[in-house]
Each structure stands twice: as structure tokens, then as C-alpha cells.
Amino acid sequence: EIVLTQSPATLSLSPGERATLSCRASQSVSIFLAWYQQKLGQPPRLLIYDASKRATGIPARFSGSGSGTDFTLTISSLEPEDFAVYYCQHRNNWPPLFGQGTKVEI
Amino acid sequence: EVQLLESGGGLVQPGGSLRLSCAASGFIFSSYGMTWVRQAPGKGLEWVSDISGSADTTHYADSVKGRFTVSRDNSKNTLYMQLNILRAEDTAVYYCAREMYSGYEYYYDYWGQGTLVTVSS
Numbered sequence: 001e002i003v004l005t006q007s008p009a010t011l012s013l014s015p016g017e018r019a020t021l022s023c024r025a026s027q028s029v030s031i032f033l034a035w036y037q038q039k040l041g042q043p044p045r046l047l048i049y050d051a052s053k054r055a056t057g058i059p060a061r062f063s064g065s066g067s068g069t070d071f072t073l074t075i076s077s078l079e080p081e082d083f084a085v086y087y088c089q090h091r092n093n094w095p096p097l098f099g100q101g102t103k104v105e106i
Numbered sequence: 107e108v109q110l111l112e113s114g115g116g117l118v119q120p121g122g123s124l125r126l127s128c129a130a131s132g133f134i135f136s137s138y139g140m141t142w143v144r145q146a147p148g149k150g151l152e153w154v155s156d157i158s159g160s161a162d163t164t165h166y167a168d169s170v171k172g173r174f175t176v177s178r179d180n181s182k183n184t185l186y187m188q189l190n191i192l193r194a195e196d197t198a199v200y201y202c203a204r205e206m207y208s209g210y211e212y213y214y215d216y217w218g219q220g221t222l223v224t225v226s227s
Contacts, residue, residue, distance in 0.1 A: 043217035091211035
């Protein structure tokens, strides 16, 4: 199975700052990777799919990049509502595992 | 408006069973694959199982294979998960989610609010 490792575990930033989150796969997943945002007490929300495509209604400050084994989620300027946990997930094969998450905190 | 509403969670003893349901509305249910994802208290997301729109293809995580069974009734717009031989480590919020096709792969574009399953004596 393909394991995803996210870093850092926690990212401490202020509103207006740029956030860069990393997701590394144990083997190539091509571009078949998604990013989800989860706020406390809420279900996850799809942000990015196919590594770089924004889901419907997702603000342009969220962007994804990468292919193969190394992927990045960038939030260009943090808004107060962006403080949450972010998960990557691959869809290259089964099981479609999630990374362990990165918490973006103030 | 797409809506997914899970139900059926609760407290069950180890070795017991539960059936979770996910009632879907606002889209053509039979046209979409569906998935179950769970989240143990304070932990990350764990993919559990998925099922195709026609129910002819299913997949399971190794941790639940042989104990959980996913199914769907397209006439009732409802997804199910039968949970048998429950263990303490199955304690989690269980989410159902709809799969959207990107042109390449499937991702989860709508999620329910989840239903809590607690396995404890």
C-alpha cells in the first residue's frame, strides 16, 4: 500500500501569512492526489483534486502542486477561517489512504 | 442541494453488530459511487470501504474486511454499512461521502455530518 507522510505535523502562523504544507508518497501516485480541510466538529471538505485542481467554491488562495511522490498545498494568505487540519489522500490504487494530517494553528 | 444524512450509530458491546445508513438526496444516487470514511476520537481520517453506483464493485480496508459489508439500495437512495464483530478500535465517527469523477479518478466532493459508533462494554 502507498503511505502518505505529511509535514509538518503542526504549522503555527498568523492571518495574512503564507502556508506551505507537504505530502510525500512512498511511491508514485502520478497526479492522483487530493487535499481536504477539516475544521473541529465538521466533516472534511474537498479543496484540491488531481493534485492541482480547485474544487467547486474553493477560494483562489488555495493552490496545489506536485506529481509523482511530492505534493504541496499552498494557502497564499491565511484567513481566520483557514485554521484547521489538512489531509492529503491518494487515489492511485486501493487502499486510498490518507496522510496523518497537518494542523494549521494561530 | 446535495445532502447526505447518516444514522444508525450508537453504543455497542465488543462482538456486537450495527447497521449504518446514509440517506442521500439532491442528486441521481445511482450515478455515483459512494464511500465510507471513519475517524477515531482525536485521530485522522481512515478510508473504510467504497461501492460503485451499480453496486457491482466494492472495496474494503484490511482492518474491516470480513467484518463490514457495504451495500446500497438505489430505489431508496440509501447507502448502508453492516458492521459485525465490532472491536474497541472500531470506535469512530463514520462518514459517508459521494465520489465525484475528475476525468481520471474519484474524489469525495460531498460528505455527511457523520454518525458515532462506540464499542465498549
